[in-house]
Amino acid sequence: MNGDVSAVAALELKPALEAVLMVVDEPATEAHLAKVLERTPREVAQALRELADEYTAARRGFELRLVAGGWRFYTRAEYAPAVEGFVLDGRQARLTQAALETLAVVAYRQPVSRSRVSAVRGVNCDGVMRTLLQRGLVEEAGTEPETGAILYRTTNYFLERMGLRGLDELPELAPFLPEADAIEAETQEGVPSFDPDAPDTDEDDKTTEL
Template identity: 55%
Template sequence: MTNEHRPGTAHEYPGGVRACLEAVLMAADAPQQAADLAQVLGCDAVEVEAALEALRDGYDAQGRGFELRRTALGWRFASRVDYEPIVAAFVADGQTVRLSQAAMEALAIIAYQQPVTRAQVAAIRGVNSDGVIRSLSVHGLIRQDGVDPESHAALLVTSAMFLERMGLDSLDQLPSLAPLLPGSVDDVA
């Protein structure tokens, strides 16, 4: 988004800052940062952040079928979780990308062990994982972040899109694996 074709600030548009934010976010194909929106609208970033929060709170209070969600990548409109079964029924099969079991395994290993090399993922899975790692990279769920100092192999980490798709703000929100490991309290009984 550029400022070149901007006729004025958001204050000069009908509806003000909130209406402008709604219009831009509806047209955006990716989440938007408040600072970027402020620059485009010619507003103060604090004002834009407050307007986004007010919009979010207003939609929540109205019980709309959608919500304004702040994610790791920025602000975006999304269907409310309560309506997920209805939306899923509407979306035709095949329109959403479903990861294979192998891809899910590799993604879990990368998410919990990052940074990790391809060889380490393969060693944990017990099979060559190059194909699934390539698929995860193409889908934008993982990315390379540096090299291993010993092997000089690329280090893999999850991407911001991974957080977005998982509905997480940070990796700290990943569920604990402890209850699923052998020898947990539940397995002793």
Template identity: 55%
Template sequence: MSGTTGMNPALEAASSDHLVTHNDYLAAVEAVLLVAEEPVTPAELAAAVNLAEHQVLALLDELRAEADGADGGRERGFELREVAGGWRYYSRVRYAEEVSAFVLAGQTTRLSSAALETLAVIAYRQPVSRSQVAAIRGVNVDGVVRTLVARGLLDTAGADPVTGATLYTTTAELLERLGLDSISDLPKLSPHLPGVEDLDAEDLDAEDLDAEDLDAEDPALD
């Protein structure tokens, strides 16, 4: 089925401005799953690509089979799992050792600009979910957050009561590296952003946690 280029009969009732062929819809569902930070339900996927749920379920089965190397294809390093009532891509379990080595290898290296910006957003807005951080930064932050958690700079703090998304906070280790007694000792935003009191949470500048401050306090990040 993955090699089909024309309209699949199961999709004939669908309507979209740019999704026409079976492969279009297959790729659209795949794209949504790639940016999801939590398992996505068939209903959510159906709404995103403008299909019926049973049609989306057929596409999900095909994507899972493709990742598993069905019909003689190459088995991918990732797999599509159905968990907690939704679907999401995960790295394949057999490569957990290699993935862990990659994530943990960065613990003695300097934090990237992306990591520092993400850390700053969480420090000032905590507790906060990855999707909220992504909305502020304008980019996906899943990998960066995982790295910061692995390095002991972030920790989980339950789930958002409305969305169920995991919330993140900074750790005591971060305070130690910054030389601060508490998170309230972070530099105030107001002097740098006049009128910040009137801004919405998503409008706060993520760059007020100076990268030099973080690196200067922690030789291990050099």
């Protein structure tokens, strides 16, 4: 290139990062951003952290967070009521209560089979699991050696939607569910078998945004 600087490399780094992050549909890794902007990963990492600190210091309504291995803009937590009011605006939310409960079981028990999830919830949740699979919140994670049943786990998209860096940031269940050990003991004794094509019995109209 005879020492010439490309148009991308000539751009000021922080504004360039802001412009790219405004259009991403999933968290962008430091390595990918460095490649696109023709900078070193170290330069990009430092600029991202400085931007995040600047937004916090300025008390902006959004923040820049490292989630699921990448960076993305998110609305700040204290402004959630305003965002919720705008997004829902009298409309039904996207996930039913049954789907949220099922997702929680997968998150805390993963990798877990459909029948185990159904046993913990006490109802057939095969239809709900299909919904979570279609939405990209859970995925297949191999099979159970003893039964050959397909196992499921949460995805990076789940971490992104929940604003978590990893599963270790999930809150402890014990303070909220003292009987968790008893429930686990009961489910280990026997897992009922369900027809994968059977309709769910508790998919109601109660919906919640994830």
